Amino acid sequence: MATINDHYLKLKAGYLFPEIARRVNAFAEANPGAKIIKLGIGDVTEPLPEACRTAMIKAVEEMGDRATFKGYGPEQGYGWLRDKIAQEDFQSRGCEVDASEIFISDGSKCDSGNILDIFGKSNKIAVTDPVYPVYVDTNVMAGHTGDLNDQGEYQGLVYLPITAENQFTAALPTEKVDLIYLCFPNNPTGATATQDYLKTWVDYARANGSIILFDAAYEAYITNSTLPHSIYEIEGARDCAIEFRSFSKNAGFTGTRCALTVVPKTLSAKAADGADVELWKLWNRRQSTKFNGVSYIVQRGAEAVYSEAGQTQVRRLIDFYMENARMIREQLTAAGLAVYGGVNAPYVWVKTPAGLSSWDFFDKLLQVCHVVGTPGSGFGAAGEGYFRISAFNSRENVEAAMERITEKFKV
Numbered sequence: 213m214a215t216i217n218d219h220y221l222k223l224k225a226g227y228l229f230p231e232i233a234r235r236v237n238a239f240a241e242a243n244p245g246a247k248i249i250k251l252g253i254g255d256v257t258e259p260l261p262e263a264c265r266t267a268m269i270k271a272v273e274e275m276g277d278r279a280t281f282k283g284y285g286p287e288q289g290y291g292w293l294r295d296k297i298a299q300e301d302f303q304s305r306g307c308e309v310d311a312s313e314i315f316i317s318d319g320s321k322c323d324s325g326n327i328l329d330i331f332g333k334s335n336k337i338a339v340t341d342p343v344y345p346v347y348v349d350t351n352v353m354a355g356h357t358g359d360l361n362d363q364g365e366y367q368g369l370v371y372l373p374i375t376a377e378n379q380f381t382a383a384l385p386t387e388k389v390d391l392i393y394l395c396f397p398n399n400p401t402g403a404t405a406t407q408d409y410l411k412t413w414v415d416y417a418r419a420n421g422s423i424i425l426f427d428a429a430y431e432a433y434i435t436n437s438t439l440p441h442s443i444y445e446i447e448g449a450r451d452c453a454i455e456f457r458s459f460s461k462n463a464g465f466t467g468t469r470c471a472l473t474v475v476p477k478t479l480s481a482k483a484a485d486g487a488d489v490e491l492w493k494l495w496n497r498r499q500s501t502k503f504n505g506v507s508y509i510v511q512r513g514a515e516a517v518y519s520e521a522g523q524t525q526v527r528r529l530i531d532f533y534m535e536n537a538r539m540i541r542e543q544l545t546a547a548g549l550a551v552y553g554g555v556n557a558p559y560v561w562v563k564t565p566a567g568l569s570s571w572d573f574f575d576k577l578l579q580v581c582h583v584v585g586t587p588g589s590g591f592g593a594a595g596e597g598y599f600r601i602s603a604f605n606s607r608e609n610v611e612a613a614m615e616r617i618t619e620k621f622k623v
Contacts, residue, residue: 217353217355219352219353219354219355219357220352220353222352222357222358222359222360222366223349223352223353224360228345228586228587228590228591229252229253229586231590232252232253232574232584232586232587232590235574235575235578236248236250236578236584239578239579243582246582247582248578248582248583248584249582249583249584249605249609249612249613249616250583250584250605251540251583251584251585251601251602251603251604251605251609251610251613252584252585252586252600252602253586253602254399254461254558254559254602254604255466255604256460256461256464256466256529256533256604257604257605257606258464258529258532258533258606259464260463260464260465260468260513261463261464261516261517261521261522261525261526261529262521262525263516263517263519263521263522263525264463264464264465264513264514264516264517264522264525265513266516267512267513267515267516267519268509268510268512268513268516270512271508271509271512271513272509274508275508275509282508284504284505285505285506285507285508285511286505287499287500287503287504287505288314288315288316288496288499288500288505289314289315289316289317289472289505289506289511290316290508290511291311292515293316293511293514293515294311294312294314294316295311296515296518297311297314297472297518298310298311298313298314300518301441301442301457302442302444302474305441305442305445306445307442307444307445308444308450309442309444309474309476310477312477313474313475313476313477313492314472314473314474315472315473315474315475315495315496315499316470316471316472316505316506316511316514317470317471317472317473317499317503317506318469318470318471318506319458319460319469319471320427320429320456320457320458320460320471320472320473321346322471323456323471323473324344324346324347324350324393324425324427324456325346325350325353326498326502327425327454327473327495328350328351328354328356329498329502330491330494330495330498331391331423331481332484333354333355333356335356335390335391336370336387336388336389336390336391337351337356337368337369337370337389337390337391337392337393338369338370338371338372338385338389338391338392338393339369339370339371339372339393339592340371340372340373340374340382340393340394340395340398340592341365341371341372341373341374341591341592341593341594341595342374342400342401342588342591342592342594342595342598343393343395343591343592344393344395344399344400344427344591345590345591347393347425348366348369348592351366351369352366356368356369357369363593364589364592364593365592365593370385370387370389371592371593371594372385373594374398374401374403374594375594376550376552376563379403380398380401380402380403380552380553380561381403381405381409384412384413384416385416388420388422389420389422390420390421390422390423391422391423391425392413392417392422392423392424392425393425393427394410394413394424394425394426394427394443395426395427395428395429396410396426396427396428396430396431397430397431397433397434397556397557398553398557399427399429399430399557399559400559400561400586400588400591400595400600401552401553401559401561401598401600402552402553402554402555402556402557402558402559402560402561403552403553403557404434404436404439404555404556404557405439405440406438406439406440407438407439407440407445407446410440410443410445410446410449411446411447414443414446414447414448414449414452414453415448417452417453418448418451418452421481421482422452423452423453423454423479423481423491424443424449424452424453424454425453425454425456426443426453426454426455426456427455427456428441428442428443428455428456428457429456429457429458429460429461429471430461430557430558431457432461432462432526432530433461433462433530433533433534433556433557433558434556435534435555435556436555436556439556442455443455444474444476450476450478450479451476451478451479452479453476453479454473454474454475454476454479454491455473455474456471456472456473456474457471457472457473457474458470458471458472459471459514459517461558461604462517462526462529462530463514463517463522463526463529464529465510465513465514468510468513469506469510470506470510470511470513470514473495475491475492475495475496476492477490477492479491479492532607533558533603533604534558534603535607536558536603536604536605536607536610537553537554537555537557537558537559537560537603538554539610539611539614540554540560540601540603540610540614541553541554541555541560543614543617543618544560544562544601544614544617544618546618547617547618547621548565549562549563549565549621550562550563551563554603558602558603558604559600559601559602559603560600560601560602560603561588561598561599561600562585562598562599562600562601563597563598563599564588564597564598564599565621567597569589569596569597570587570588570589570590570595570596570597570598570599571587571589573587573599574586574587574599577599577617577621580620581613581616581617581620581621582616583613583616583617585599585600585601585602586599586600586601586602587599587600588600
């Protein structure tokens with residue numbers, strides 16, 4: 213008889229966002245007249261930029277002509293898109309990233325999990341707490357952890373608490389770790405990292421032979437000119453870091469799917485026999501074997517992000533969501549709630565009032581205000597007592613949600 217991957221049985225009963233959907237659906241069925249506003253999952257709401265739509269329409273037309281039709285593309289992505297990304301996102305900021313080191317994919321969520329394919333099972337892995345759940349769950353699926361304990365932590369992982377007391381920036385591990393997940397601007401807390409702070413991690417990684425898996429999916433939301441957008445702005449990062457980025461949150465590609473991962477050719481790790489192996493070669497082999505590439509049409513849309521019109525339109529989208537974040541942050545603060553984030557990130561991290569647990573606050577917010585957010589405990593044990601509110605929604609919905617929340621939860 214066929215057997216299963218038993219590691220899946222270690223996972224919590226439900227991934228965070230499906231559990232949110234289950235509770236919301238149950239409430240909606242019981243209260244069909246309720247007008248529910250969803251500020252939970254970080255999905256964008258505004259249309260794709262016109263420049264991207266125009267480029268994609270043109271690409272569709274090309275697919276209708278034998279002379280310009282495209283079949284299988286390169287698994288790593290088309291050269292003209294990789295060149296643009298290298299020039300505009302990295303080299304323009306002084307980062308030594310070559311186009312050949314950029315791999316186009318269908319999502320940074322996918323890549324941050326798939327990257328584990330090229331790493332061994334004996335690595336000691338560090339994650340922040342709270343953390344984007346995908347980092348933890350994919351390691352559980354891959355068999356890199358033990359069982360879940362009573363504190364909601366998986367045995368074998370090194371958890372690095374991030375709290376208001378440490379400005380939601382984790383301290384270096386007190387033990388040697390091999391893989392380190394960092395996300396800045398941070399999901400879920402909205403915290404950011406300075407040059408000096410990232411330098412401490414790069415120095416640690418280089419000293420210990422560690423690899424940093426750096427999630428920069430929200431870098432476009434950084435408004436402070438002194439903050440780094442890429443780990444490769446830090447000297448030495450090419451020798452110890454892989455970076456993930458996405459077109460989802462800056463250009464609205466959540467339903468269109470396009471992202472990228474940077475694997476420097478200078479980056480290596482140890483084989484079982486102690487030999488140094490270039491990770492670029494392994495990731496290239498993995499993608500060539502398990503991935504057929506992002507569609508030509510979508511990549512043309514992504515390329516248009518770097519046009520003059522595309523840059524203007526993307527900036528307008530980001531400004532729109534950041535104005536939502538400002539409204540959420542300021543109105544909840546005025547209501548007496550302790551609020552973090554929402555300045556260089558589209559997420560606002562809220563301390564739950566009156567000692568409510570994260571899920572109790574979720575249920576109360578849903579039942580009383582008909583507003584959906586994300587319980588902080590769903591991101592890890594240290595997220596208990598916090599709540600994430602997303603700025604990704606229409607202005608009308610954000611205004612209505614803030615009016616409801618501040619009326620009911622004024623401290």
